[in-house]
Amino acid sequence: MAEADRVYIVPLKKAKRKPRSRRANAAIRVIREFLQRHMKAEDVKLDNQLNEYIWERGIHKIPPRIKIKASKKENTVTASLFK
DSSP, X not given: OOOEEEEXXXXXXXXXXXXXXXXXXXXXXXXXXXXXXXXXXXXXXXOHHXXXXXXXXXXXXXXXXXXXXXXXXXXXXXXXXXX
């Protein structure tokens, strides 16, 4: 299977609906589910910079949306922060 690179803007509105003490965890989960649905892959790995960007302002204040670059090799998607 060929390698695929795509850029997505992931809305984190679903994570904002969670209690304040769980928002960053929910945002990570939303990103994983989004990539599984759009890239048709079972295994999703997030880059350390992407994780730090979500957690940058703490567990309570997550960004409203995030722009990520996703690359797929075989059945694994690797996501990183788009710059």
